[in-house]
């Protein structure tokens with residue numbers, strides 16, 4: 451078994467034993483070394499965004515002191531949900547290894563299907579009422595940012 455995925459699985463199992471959240475684990479690897487691990491801590495922290503991948507990414511960025519993880523790889527015990535997939539993208543991680551599939555997760559009650567279907571345009575989102583308001587006022591921060599000569603693009 452892959453040594454990095456082994457660590458991610460151990461994290462997932464430890465999280466279940468401690469009743470911290472769902473059965474998911476992740477590891478961030480840089481230069482062939484694990485620099486951060488994480489497991490789902492949604493229950494332990496009352497944080498719905500505390501998925502294994504997010505927890506691991508937050509730890510890795512804190513350790514490295516930067517938000518750019520383009521020199522890292524992520525190992526996750528399950529195909530990521532849309533939120534984690536996006537976080538991996540925003541962290542600029544170029545390589546991912548995953549174990550179980552979203553279908554495996556769905557089979558035990560962790561379904562991402564609704565989100566994937568909404569994001570792909572297959573169905574309309576009926577669970578979130580979304581309203582656009584105060585556009586001009588909200589664009590003020592955009593204008594300020596765009597005028598900044600030293601702006602950093604994310």
Ligand SMILES: [Zn+2]
Pocket residue numbers: 501502503530531532533534535
């Ligand atoms: Zn997730």
